[in-house]
Amino acid sequence: MKKADIGLIGLAVMGENLVMNMESKGFTVAVYNRTTEKVDKFVEGRAKGHNIVGCHSLEELKDALSTPRKVMLMVKAGQAVDEYIEKLLAILEPGDVIIDGGNSHFPDTIRRTALVESKGLLYIGTGVSGGEEGALKGPSMMPGGSPAAWPLVKPIFQAICAKVEGDVPCCDWVGENGAGHFVKMVHNGIEYGDMQLICEAYQLLKDVLGLSAGEMNEIFADWNKGELDSYLIEITRDILGFKDTDGSALVDKILDTAGQKGTGKWTAIAALDEGQPLTLIGEAVFARCLSAIKEERVTAAKAFPRTIPAYEGDKAALVESIRKALYASKIVSYAQGYSLMRAAAKTYGWNLNYGGVALMWRGGCIIRSVFLGKIKEAFDRDPALSNLLLDPYFTETVKGCVPAWRKVVAAAVERGVPVPAMSSALAYFDGYTSERLPANLLQAQRDYFGAHTYERVDQPRGQFFHTNWTGEGGDTAASTYTV
16 A cells, blocks of 8 residues: 555644645545544544545554655644654654644744754644634645755645745745744734734724724725735624624624633743834733733723713724724734844844745735735845835835824724724834934933943943942942843
8 A cells, every 4th residue: 555645643623624635635644643533533534535544553653654754743732742752753763754733832843853853853843824724725834943854845835835826835944943833923923913903993993983893894895905905804804794693793792802822922922032022912912811801891891981982073084094004003013023033033043034934924824915915025125124114115105104093093092992002003113213212211210220331322332331320329330231
């Protein structure tokens, strides 16, 4: 019997659909699951008649694979991945490849790559985005790890991933060790930001303008035809148009508490570690945390009652302003995400292709949008671009949105409608485009109480000074450091 091209462990939703995707592209797949009943059910059910080999042990999986063997883990991130790696290292041979396709934290992937390579095997940690549908029809894939492993898995990965512009694959090599999972993590952080921004636009349309779900459905349908054309705008349109069994909008009946799995939090933590102002994504994470304390919010709403005054101005004009505010904030979200990737690449020695990352995100993934093509073009123009806001296209676009953006944030603040992501994006923009910020006073305060020193505007950068502010301190200054 022909040996399988790849093995996959973990037949949950993503794993099962990836297997069907691989098989549909001409690959034979060997499968294993911790509960072997699931293997039998899959092979005898959905996979029946397909080139899929069911295995009841890891040894059986190993024997079913052609060499060098490629084994993909689609199991819960964390301890389960480490346990399977240990088991596989005990039975696989040098040159074989272990692939982690879950949402692993990138430091774990850095550690695992080193471990697997020390045993003579190869390792790939790949981000897989697109959910159930993406896994089956073509996800966005972001592989990193052992460079020598890439040629071995490239034909499979680029066959099963999403395609844009005809046949350009939404999958390419990202970089060494944890680079793939880092980029996937940032993708998820941006996803948090995009979703929160859309929700804030929805709340403004609903609470300030008093629009119904049906009216908003039409607005989002219109927005999806222009600059905001994207998967998330598209599904928001569909959600707003979806009716419950009684004919009313289902969205209005869904409890306003949001869940999260941690990748947004990891992105915010990574930004703090790198000293990068990832403010919008941080606010998006905190907005989910705030939504989760529903009972407290109900109590607080009674303690601080307010009514949102009706909007007296031109409603159509405000709808357009909200669209512009959403677009400008979205640009900031990506600008922050790309700045984080650039900082991390320097820290970890990754040679990231930023335009290539945008291309990987063009199709298959949750944040796929027309807008990403503009990011690709920006990095084509200047591969060393330090911030998206400085690209000519984005500079002019944001300039055209700023008046509407300010109007929307002001209208929200005046009426008590929370727009944490949209307002933090504007604050970042105003800070980033300010030649002078009040950090001179802050540094003086630090020097006053902790002798942390300061630089002077009338002296070259890199020279540090300390002042005896009280007349009672000494001349000793604290060492300078950055976090």
